[in-house]
Amino acid sequence: MYKTLLLSLFLAGPVMAQSFEVTTTLVADHKAVFATVESVDLLTARTRIGGTIVDLLVDEGDMVAAGDVLALVVNEQMAPQIASATSQAVAVQAELAQSREDLERAIDLFARGIIAQARLDQAQTAVAVLEGRLASANQSRDVLVQQEREGEVLAPGAGRVLDVQSPKGSVMLPGEPVAVIASDDYLLRLNLPERHARTIAKGDEIAVAGAALGGDVASTGVIRQVYPQISNGRVVADAVVEGLGSFFVGERVRVHVTVDTREVIVIPRNYVTTRFGNDFVTLETEEGRRDIVVLLGDETAAGVEALSGLSVGDMLVQP
Incomplete structure (x- = not known):
């Protein structure tokens, strides 16, 4: 063998x-940088009328839908104005009822030849004028009622409440912010040294150190936008990464970005x-x-x- x-x-x-x-x-040369979890849009819920916040219905961290009532602003001057407008409308309506009765009598008397055409025309004119006054009074009251309804501060979009800027009891002017809402769409915002501004572009892939965020976060992402303005020597870029919706806005995570290639x-x-x-x-x-x-x-x-x-x-x- x-x-x-x-x-x-x-x-x-x-x-x-x-x-x-x-x-x-x-x-490819990779650079490790810190990125922060950010919302694509920050929405501000603002007051539409001036007054006092008498009821606050949300707190930081609450999820809201578009159109939800976040707070109620009451202007104490609105109730007396509405009552006054209602009283004026009622008074005009009583005058109109009396004028219509006078018009019916005038029509009957004119038909029997007792009064002249001019008296009938005056009665008809009085009814038309009072009908116009009643419509104007009702519209003025409707405007005041609508302004009172606008005391409801509505959520401009769906998302999570990040900050309640005006507590209950605050005196507000029209247009002042009540709450800031993060839309339910999140991304990673990168801050890179300006020397890398021309080496990154839309569509580049990034690697995410997702261990700190958990297993639901994708290990890679794609740059969706590079902002053209450089501030304090930093260029800002946004990257889309799946699975960021359940994390804190502003949370930091380490990512690796391709900044150059070499032989x-x-x-x-x-x-x-x-x-x-x-x-x-x-x-x-x-x-x-x-x-x-x-x-x-x-x-x-x-x-x-x-x-x-x-x-x-x-x-x-x-x-």
């Missing part, structure tokens, strides 16, 4: 080691051996094979980056 094994090895010939030619490849030498990991704390590769030269020391960098999908020790065109063989 030993002779048979030797014969098979002799017939098979020498085992050829696999080789690898050193070339350069483009890799590097990447070699397969199985071509590297480590001895005495140093990394070696086997180089095929005209004089034969020899081991050289290399300085390795980051791991990539294609292998490991070789920072020094190799040049383009070198031929490596597996040890």
